[in-house]
Amino acid sequence: MGLEYDGSAYCGWQRLKHAASVQAEVEKALSRVAGQAITVHASGRTDSGVHATRQIIHFDPPVRRSEKAWVFGTNANLPRDVAVRWVRSVPASFHSRFKALARRYRYVILNQPSRPVLERANTTWCRDPLDEGAMHLAAQALVGEHDFSSFRAAGCQSKTPWRHLHFIEVHRHGPLVVIDVQGNAFLKHMVRNIVGALVTVGRGGGGVDYLTGLLAHQNRTLGDVTAPGCGLHFVDSLYDESWGLPREPLGPNLLAFLGEWTGERELPDCPMIDFRRGKPMIKVNARIWMPGQVTEEVKEGSDE
Structure with missing residues (x-):
């Protein structure tokens, strides 16, 4: 199931006892359609105030319903800031998190002297002029596989700070x-x-x-402030084409003029991608990882 949501009113995706979460709203709506309790699994966790336009979840339906019933029935029971975009049947071997080949985010900054009004909930305002060219050049140091300890929150539960960035780009479109x-x-x-x-x-x-320099320090205390969650959008979770998931234009709709669709860019030659496509053993940083070890590594730590 593909979901879109405005994260402004939620503590994030993951269900928590003390605060409203997107997961809890989705599970409650699905359970009403099914007439039984349903638990969902997501492609990644988003943080408090962060939005999503292509959050992929999966669940095991306890009853038979048509695709139309799952979409329209669930949407009828969801709050207005969460919506189902589509639903598909997949084999039991699919897992929204552990079969994902890549995840993609877009952070949107409104760079103008006056504070935003219509865009205040889905962009971050910066009144100081920004040199997007310098930002893009500086960001290229992060491409590839690195220890991202300098950009890791103190409460991160991941067993490893190593991640592989496929690309990072900074562009200006008028004030955006x-x-x-x-x-x-x-x-x-x-x-x-970042x-x-x-x-x-x-x-x-x-x-x-x-x-x-920040990357080399491997020390978060030497880093910068954390940017607000309201400008961050989870726009894509990529899977092997064999699963047959729908292709969609990348969000948020504020950037629809860019015209890019999910899966259009070629994925890099990456050990994790090979592993999730079924290869039995991969090599990471001159170390051999058996499949079980890699699985344990990625079970924790996502994410924005």
């Missing part, structure tokens, strides 16, 4: 500065901490080697 990043997975607050450092570069507070 968009940071577009894709990787195999992300540590807690990783994207927002954005905080890039904004420092954009304001002229650091050179194009600024993020290279």
Whole structure:
């Protein structure tokens, strides 16, 4: 099932006892359609205030319903800030989290002197002029596989700080500065901490080697502030084409003019991608990882 949601009113995706979550709302709506309790599993966890336009979940239906019934019935029981976009049947071997080949986020900054009104809930406002060219150059130091300890929240539960960024780009479209990043997975607050450092570069507070230095420190206490959650959008979770999931235009709708669709970019030659496509053994940083070890590594730590 593909979901879209405005995360402003929620503590994030993951169900918590003390606060409203997107997962709890979705499970409650699905359970009403099924007439029985349903638990869902998501492609990644989003943080408090973070939005999503292509969150992929899976669940085992306890009763038979048509695709139309799942979509329209669930939407009828969801609050207005959460919606089902589509649903598909998949083999039992599918897992929304452990079969994902990549995840992609877009961070949207409204760079203008006056505070936003219509865009206040889905962009981050920066009144200081930003040099998007310098930000893009500085960001390229993060592409590839690295220890991202300098961009990892103190409460991150991941067993390893290593992640593989496939690409990171910074573009300006009028007053909008968009940071577009894709990787195999992300540590807690990783994207927002990267954005905080890039904004420092954009304001002229650091050179194009600024993020290279932060990466080398492997120390979060030497990093920048964490950017607000309201500008962050989870826009894609990529899977092998054999699963037959729908292709969609990438969000948020604020950036629809860019015209890019899910899966259009070629994935890099990456050990994790090979492993999730069924290869029995992979090599990471001159170490051999057996499949069980890799699975345990990625069970924790996602994410924004």
